[in-house]
Amino acid sequence: xxxxxxxxxxxxxxxxxxxxxxxxxxxxxxxxxxxxxxxxxxxxxxxxxxxxxxxxxxxxxxxxxxxxxxxxxxxxxxxxxxxxxxxxxxxxxxxxxxxxxxxxxxxxxxxxxx
Amino acid sequence: xxxxxxxxxxxxxxxxxxxxxxxxxxxxxxxxxxxxxxxxxxxxxxxxxxxxxxxxxxxxxxxxxxxxxxxxxxxxxxxxxxxxxxxxxxxxxxxxxxxxxxxxxxxxxxxxxxxxxxxxxxxxxxxxxxxxxxxxxxxxxxxxxxxxxxxxxxxxxxxxxxxxxxxxxxxxxxxxxxxxxxxxxxxxxxxxxxxxxxxxxxxxxxxxxxxxxxxxxxxxxxxxxxxxxxxxxxxxxxxxxxxxxxxxxxxxxxxxxxxxxxxxxxxxxxxxxxxxxxxxxxxxxxxxxxxxxxxxxxxxxxxxxxxxxxxxxxxxxxxxxxxxxxxxxxxxxxxxxxxxxxxxxxxxxxxxxxxxxxxxxxxxxxxxxxxxxxxxxxxxxxxxxxxxxxxxxxxxxxxxxxxxxxxxxxxxxxxxxxxxxxxxxxxxxxxxxxxxxxxxxxxxxxxxxxxxxxxxxxxxxxxxxxxxxxxxxxxxxxxxxxxxxxxxxxxxxxxxxxxxxxxxxxxxxxxxxxxxxxxxxxxxxxxxxxxxxxxxxxxxxxxxxxxxxxxxxxxxxxxxxxxxxxxxxxxxxxxxxxxxxxxxxxxxxxxxxxxxxxxxxxxxxxxxxxxxxxxxxxxxxxxxxxxxxxxxxxxxxxxxxxxxxxxxxxxxxxxxxxxxxxxxxxxxxxxxxxxxxxxxxxxxxxxxxxxxxxxxxxxxxxxxxxxxxxxxxxxxxxxxxxxxxxxxxxxxxxxxxxxxxxxxxxxxxxxxxxxxxxxxxxxxxxxxxxxxxxxxxxxxxxxxxxxxxxxxxxxxxxxxxxxxxxxxxxxxxxxxxxxxxxxxxxxxxxxxxxxxxxxxxxxxxxxxxxxxxxxxxxxxxxxxxxx
Numbered sequence: 001x002x003x004x005x006x007x008x009x010x011x012x013x014x015x016x017x018x019x020x021x022x023x024x025x026x027x028x029x030x031x032x033x034x035x036x037x038x039x040x041x042x043x044x045x046x047x048x049x050x051x052x053x054x055x056x057x058x059x060x061x062x063x064x065x066x067x068x069x070x071x072x073x074x075x076x077x078x079x080x081x082x083x084x085x086x087x088x089x090x091x092x093x094x095x096x097x098x099x100x101x102x103x104x105x106x107x108x109x110x111x112x113x114x
Numbered sequence: 115x116x117x118x119x120x121x122x123x124x125x126x127x128x129x130x131x132x133x134x135x136x137x138x139x140x141x142x143x144x145x146x147x148x149x150x151x152x153x154x155x156x157x158x159x160x161x162x163x164x165x166x167x168x169x170x171x172x173x174x175x176x177x178x179x180x181x182x183x184x185x186x187x188x189x190x191x192x193x194x195x196x197x198x199x200x201x202x203x204x205x206x207x208x209x210x211x212x213x214x215x216x217x218x219x220x221x222x223x224x225x226x227x228x229x230x231x232x233x234x235x236x237x238x239x240x241x242x243x244x245x246x247x248x249x250x251x252x253x254x255x256x257x258x259x260x261x262x263x264x265x266x267x268x269x270x271x272x273x274x275x276x277x278x279x280x281x282x283x284x285x286x287x288x289x290x291x292x293x294x295x296x297x298x299x300x301x302x303x304x305x306x307x308x309x310x311x312x313x314x315x316x317x318x319x320x321x322x323x324x325x326x327x328x329x330x331x332x333x334x335x336x337x338x339x340x341x342x343x344x345x346x347x348x349x350x351x352x353x354x355x356x357x358x359x360x361x362x363x364x365x366x367x368x369x370x371x372x373x374x375x376x377x378x379x380x381x382x383x384x385x386x387x388x389x390x391x392x393x394x395x396x397x398x399x400x401x402x403x404x405x406x407x408x409x410x411x412x413x414x415x416x417x418x419x420x421x422x423x424x425x426x427x428x429x430x431x432x433x434x435x436x437x438x439x440x441x442x443x444x445x446x447x448x449x450x451x452x453x454x455x456x457x458x459x460x461x462x463x464x465x466x467x468x469x470x471x472x473x474x475x476x477x478x479x480x481x482x483x484x485x486x487x488x489x490x491x492x493x494x495x496x497x498x499x500x501x502x503x504x505x506x507x508x509x510x511x512x513x514x515x516x517x518x519x520x521x522x523x524x525x526x527x528x529x530x531x532x533x534x535x536x537x538x539x540x541x542x543x544x545x546x547x548x549x550x551x552x553x554x555x556x557x558x559x560x561x562x563x564x565x566x567x568x569x570x571x572x573x574x575x576x577x578x579x580x581x582x583x584x585x586x587x588x589x590x591x592x593x594x595x596x597x598x599x600x601x602x603x604x605x606x607x608x609x610x611x612x613x614x615x616x617x618x619x620x621x622x623x624x625x626x627x628x629x630x631x632x633x634x635x636x637x638x639x640x641x642x643x644x645x646x647x648x649x650x651x652x653x654x655x656x657x658x659x660x661x662x663x664x665x666x667x668x669x670x671x672x673x674x675x676x677x678x679x680x681x682x683x684x685x686x687x688x689x690x691x692x693x694x695x696x697x698x699x700x701x702x703x704x705x706x707x708x709x710x711x712x713x714x715x716x717x718x719x720x721x722x723x724x725x726x727x728x729x730x731x732x733x734x735x736x737x738x739x740x741x742x743x744x745x746x747x748x749x750x751x752x753x754x755x756x757x758x759x760x761x762x763x764x765x766x767x768x769x770x771x772x773x774x775x776x777x778x779x780x781x782x783x784x785x786x787x788x789x790x791x792x793x794x795x796x797x798x799x800x801x802x803x804x805x806x807x808x809x810x811x812x813x814x815x816x817x818x819x820x821x822x823x824x825x826x827x828x829x830x831x832x833x834x835x836x837x838x839x840x841x842x843x844x845x846x847x848x849x850x851x852x853x854x855x856x857x858x859x860x861x862x863x864x865x866x867x868x869x870x871x872x873x874x875x876x877x878x879x880x881x882x883x884x885x886x887x888x889x890x891x892x893x894x895x896x897x898x899x900x901x902x903x904x905x906x907x908x909x910x911x912x913x914x915x916x917x918x919x920x921x922x923x924x925x926x927x928x929x930x931x932x933x934x935x936x937x938x939x940x941x942x943x944x945x946x947x948x949x950x951x952x953x954x955x956x957x958x959x960x961x962x963x964x965x966x967x968x969x970x971x972x973x974x975x976x977x978x979x980x981x
Contacts, residue, residue, distance in 0.1 A: 028141065029148040047145065047170050048177030051138075052184035059123035059184075060116045072151055076144040077137075088116075 012053050013062075014096060017089040020063060020081040027068075027076035028054060054079060062088045127185040138181055142174055193505060200506035210478055211510070213872065214471045218514025218560060220865055221467030223521030225460040226545070226553040228858075230526060231533075232453050233549055235446050241377065243315040247406035249279065249415055250444035252437055253399070263399030264436065266391040268426060272402065272436075273309075276418050278410035283309030284400040286389060287379045291648055291834045293360035294347050300646070300834040301343075302382045303361070305389035313405045314378060320344070321355045321370025328369075329388045337366040338386040341374035361385065362648040363832060403441065412438060452855050455932060459614060463862045464556065466610045468564040470869045471514075473603040475507070475568035477880055486572050496573050503572065507565025508558065515557030519545065522553070532854050571599055600877050605917035607873045611866035612921025612954050613928060618863035619946040620932055620939055621856040627938035628849060634780035635685060636723035639676075640841035641815035642684045643822060645805040646834040655801045661830070662797070662805055666715060668825055669809055674818055676810040679722070680715035682802035684837060685782045686844045690803055692793060695766035696754060707765075709750055709793035710782070713802040718794070719745075719777055721810045729761040729775035737798040745775040750791030771795065785849060786937055808841070815840040855935070867954070871961035878910055879965035889969050890977020899970035906966035907959060914958040921954070922947055 012035075019034045020026060026034070031054075032047045057063045062085035068078040081089070127134065146167050153163035171177060204211040239245050251272065253264045264272065269284050276282060283306060290303040308329045311317060318338060328336050337359060339348075348354040358365045372386065379401070391400065406415065419436040426434045443450070479486070489499050523545055545553075645665060652658045662680055669678040683690055692711040701707065716732040718724075727748055736743050744765065751760045764770045783789060811818050819838055826835045837844075846853075882889070889902055929941040939946065 027144070027148065029145045033152075046172040047149075048172035048174075048180065051141070051177055052180045055181060055184045056120065059120040059127075061119050070144075070148060072148075074144055074147050074151070075140075076148060077141045 011096075012049070013057055014089070014092050016050070016053060016057060016079075017062060017081065017085055017092070020079060021086070021089055025068075025078045025080035027070060027078050029076070030070075031079065057085070060088075061085075124185065128191065134185065138178060142171070142177065146171065146174075192501070196502045196505035197509055199502065200509045203506060204510065207478065210474060214474050214510050215514045215517055217467045217470050217474075217869055217872070218511055218557075219517030219521055220869070221460075221464040222511075222515045222518030222553060222556055222560065223525065224518075224862060224865070225464045225556055226518055226522040226549060227525040227529065228453075228456050228460045229552050230522065230545055230549045231529065232457055233546075233552075234544070235449065235453065236442070237548070240442060240445075241375065244405075245441065248313070248441035249404040249406060249412065249438045250441045251282075251402040251404055251415075251419065252444075253434060264402045265399045268422075268434070268436070269391060269400055269402055271422060271426065272404075272419075275422055276404065276415065278407055278414040278418055279404040280407040281309050281313045282402065282404040283307050283311075283313045284389065284391065284402050285310050285379060286400055287383070289646065289834070289836060290361050290385060290387075291363070291646065291832065292385065293363075300836060301384040302380060303385035303387060304379050304383050305387050307389050307391065307400075310403065313403055315405075316373060316376055316378070318370030319373045320352060321368070323370065324388050329390065331390045334388055334390070335365070335367055336369045336388065337361060338370045338372055339368055340372055340376065340384045340386075343384045344371045361387070363650045404438070412440060449851070451931075451934065452851065455617075455935065456855065456858055458928075458931070459617065459859050459862045462610050462614050463866050464560065465563075466607050466614075466866045466869050468560050469603050469607050469610070470564075470873045471510070471560075472564040472568055473600055473607070473873045473876060475564065476571060476600050476603070477876060479503070479568050479572040483572065490573075499573060500569050503569035504561065504565050507569070508561040511557045511561035511564070514560075515553055518557075519550065519553050532850075567599070600880070601913045604870075604873050604877050605913050605920070607866075607870040608914050608917025608954060608958065609921035609924060611863065611870045612918055612950055613925045614859070614863040614866045615950040615953060616922065616925035616929065616946055617932060618856070618860045619949055620929060620936055620941065620943060621852075621859050623939045623943065623946055624935070624937040625849070625852060625856045628785050628852070631781065631785050631938070633782070633785070633845075634724060634778050635782065635841075636721070636810060637841050637845060639811050639815055640722070641809040641811055641818055641822065641838075642687075642841055642844065643807050643809070643826075643838045644684060644836040645807070645826060646836055647805060648832055648834075651830075651832055658802075658805070659798065661833070662802070665826065665829060666807065668829065669807060669822070670717070672809075672818065672821060672825065674811055674813045674821075676812050677717050677721045678807060678809045679718035679720075680713075680797050680802070681718055681722075681806045681808050682713040682797060682804050684806040684808065684844075685722075685780075685841060686784070686848055687806075687837065689783050689789075692767055694793070697764035697766065697770060707754060707791075709746075709791040710789055712782075712792065712794045713797040713800055714794055715797055718808070721808050722780075724780060725778040727776045727778060728759070729773075731775050731777065732794075732796045736796040740799070742769055742771040742799050743774045743796065744771045745777055745794040746773055747777055747779045747792040747794075749779040750793060751776050753791050765793075767795075767800070785845065806837075815842075852935070867957050870954075871957050874910065874914070874958055874961040875965060877913075878906060878962045879968070881909060882906060882965050882969040885969070886972060886977045889972050890974040893970075893972060894974035894978065899967075902970040902972075903963070903966045906969055907962050910958065910962045914955065918951055918954050922951065925950070 015035050015038075016031055019031050019038075023030070023034060028050055029047070032050050035050075054063070054065075058065055058079075061082060063079045064082050065077050065079045068076060070076045146164070149167035149170065150160075150163045153166055154160065158166065168174065240248070242248060251264060253268065264284075266284070273282055285304050285306040287302065287304050289300055292299050292301045292303075308324070308326060311323055317323060319341070321338075324336055324338070327333065339354065339359075344350055344354060348357070354368050354371065357368050359368060360366070366387070375381075377383075389400070392398065404415070406412070415438040419438055423434050423436040426436075446453075486499055486503075489502075490496070494502075526545060645662070647658050647661060652661060666678060666680055669675060672678075690711050691708055693706050693708050695701070696707060712718075714732070716734060716736070719726060719731045728751075729745075731745055732743065746760060754760070755763065760773050760776060763773045765773065777794070780792065781788060782792070809815070809818070809822075822838060823835060826833055889905075892902060892905075893899075925947070926942060933941045
């Protein structure tokens, strides 16, 4: 079906949820731009991969969508976080922090030497 | 729960595709517009702005495709696409599809049909609550393994001593003369002890069961009706309770109606009455059923039975053994093996049909080599192509399975009527849900069986070569191997059908042997009947004897009757035996001589054409006032008076009896088993057990039936006429199940050979079409058509011979499962094996000959110009 890895998909979902929490309802293009900017341009997002991820989140009920009008008067589909999405964000953020903390400890050279 | 919700959304995503697709396009357009706006603001030219936005999106079509895959369930949609494509491909090749579907329908239909019988008899639960804990208890006497009854005395002991049982009951299934209103009718009835209904767990749907005091001796005034009798004769009205019916000329009060469809002891049972068990000397045998206590096992019951049997044997003149088995295994009994053999046979037939279809598929896929190669070249993975080919197989086998279910449906009706009595109690044989699921499962498994090998083969070749190779890959590297595969498949078909044919022939020859086994009796032009005298009217032996004598003389005087005789127990319906002493000899206890006992009138030997070997047969003067006499058969003479003259010897039954004659031995009960010594006494000198008559007719015995019926009714309308049939009919009944099994196995073997012939013909015609050029060349160089045919046949002969040898070896190994079903034929019976080999060779050669002849007629000019 493609060669996206689970990690990438998982982190992308987390970034989407976090973006929506911070900025409120936003269209797909806005989410993509925001993720790119926040990552300090180190993460080059192929904007296309965002849409299946958005659909998946919507299917899971974490986000909802409706058509609206953008700031420069373009018709666009706006995504917003649902209550379930907020919960999922909290949980996944916690999991992520734990995972990175473990990995960080694992990878730090001082620990290994002592 | 999150995944469940997501899946629900994806399933929903399968529908309303158009709207969703438009929405996605709109969303991506809006995305691009927003991006282009930004780019324009950043100072790009419109063209550049659009180009950058598209690059960044990563291609609109790819994005859409990824999105679609997330939206629905891709493999399901692919499956649907594959199925549609497969359906189109099958539609485009109607000949192939028809043959394949018919082949599969035959295999799956036969398997489903036999499974429906097996399911009805062995898997479906008996119609009693918790039927698994019901125990059938029976006695075994060394002499007669078919004995299923326990003497009433033993039953009393069992009732008191079997601690592993929660309840136990005994019953008999006599016929009764039932009179409701003015008409009298003979109906099957059951007399039961108080424990039976409790043990079975069945209760009346109207009214009540018998009260404890109603089982007391001398009481017997109440009766329970079957649901059907209630509906037919009392219109299902509740006021039947308390009504009076006359059974055997005695009034009985109806106290209840048993549930609909209760088949205890048989489906035909119309009445249930209390059974009072006699004790002491005249304790006749009864049938016994028990129910296990919670937690008790069949082994426990058997252990207790063994102890009881040992104790009973001490006081008995012959060893007693007692056995318990589950009610189901008792009911299925000997048919288990027959059913397993049939199930095995249809399994083979199913395999053959799968192999046959695989063979067709190989040929077909070789024609589609370019298509699969093209798919591979366009980037389809092997797995993807394989899935597509298997979907096509599945489609084929589901259609075939549907046809099979239709065939099986037609078959159940026919088979239901042919089933022998013991099995028909499990009828109606239905195509119910479990059977249909079985058919579905078989279809799916078949699809994999016949679809996988050809599909894998189709994927083996190099796509490049196949694409270059032109027509049908005729010169492709795969084609040689493919022909090899087809040869293997045909050889497998030959081998499997050889196994079936050997089995069919073995059974067929057994049946022929059995039907022609000499019985020592006249079997043609013999009419049999049994007169049932109500004991309330014919109270004394003298009264009964008087009626028998009157009936006998009237029967003998009927026009078209050559002779008539009394025979208490009719041939091929039952038996009775006597334990006797021989004057001047002493036998240790339990080793006293025994013989089958016949109570007959003087004309019996002439009527049944039993030859007199020595002395004389009975005379009219051998009556109650005459000297007690007996006639023995040659077997008894040989057993007890070898090299002596038995005439004048005396044997002790209830009194001393003098032997006056020796007659021929007869096979009076069962074609398959040769009975032991036989002893005849005049029915005037020993009170007969029952009232049977045999009539030797000049015309066909059937034509006399109405006359006989009228005669008995005119003598006494209260006398019931039973078992009015010809001896031929009765003998045919005793081998009906064997005949049915032989018929089915023969049918399956025939179908197997037909399928194999189709397979062979297919392979030969393909081989011939591939060698058109060569054959044309040979003809052009002067080869005669005969030589061409020989050439083609020779190629096939090796394949057929290989399959045949493997099949014969397999049959030899498998025939031991048939051994106990054979009669007079060894399981390696040379005639059956040689016959099968000849049959298979003839079929194979005939199947190859047709395409070979076509090859011989090839016009060399046309053949050489081809390419």
